[in-house]
Amino acid sequence: MTKFLEIDALTMRFGGLTAVDALSFTVDHGTIHGLIGPNGAGKTTTFNAISGFYKPTSGAVRLRGEVISGLKMHEVARRGVVRTFQHSTLFAELTVLENALVGTHMPFRPNIFAAIVGYDRHDRTGAEARAREALEFFNLAHLADNRAGDLSHGHQRALGMAVAYAAHPDVILLDEPFTGMNPEETRVMMGLMRKLRDDGTTILIVEHDMQAIMGLCDRITCMSFGKWLAEGGPDHIRHHPSVIEAYLGGARHVA
């Protein structure tokens, strides 16, 4: 059977440093899959290679058997894999709805301003319906006309996901979505992610908040020094001796 999202012997070198070293794992359709590991393990680099931000030194990423590694970011997005960034990439001066509109055109136009002004009324109507649907999905519809920069931190992160969702992706890559969130915002965000998964979107998530990862993920891959270290459900990973050792070496605790 064709694997859904397959990372196959992915390797990424920066000069003499091998940040990701022949990493292989598979993300199943309709799951929340966590990618964890101590600082510097290579998680963000892996994300960047999957999303098209980096071209891997060797190895491949395949979606439903089709190679997507080495493509440009918007080409990867067009094939259904969209990422959010560690830090907010919203347009603070634009409204919430306008930000979501940018998302509807993410797979098609790298030029974001064209997304707002550069297409005919028919296109805009369809795009606006999709943008409003995304806001509805993330409980942001009542804030559509607010300036994105005026939203609370939690709402801004939800809007970041709505922008990604507006592109109707098959896979959303989330890079540290809980950073800077209070427990209530984290709880709400976890609910939104489950809703997204139950709606059929596959999620690959990098996150340091172990409690959130353990409570959220169907499956977890742990990497260390660029290499695959362990994989399994939260209970398997939580008690895995190599995982515990890797984290203790980095003075962190596994929840």
Ligand SMILES: Nc1ncnc2c1ncn2[C@@H]1O[C@H](COP(=O)(O)OP(=O)(O)OP(=O)(O)O)[C@@H](O)[C@H]1O
């Ligand atoms: N553009 C780059 N040029 C050179 N080295 C890099 C580059 N990006 C990452 N690295 C190095 O690759 C290694 C892996 O970094 P990466 O950011 O992927 O790890 P990480 O697991 O995401 O870490 P963290 O949890 O701290 O975010 C590190 O040693 C880092 O210094």
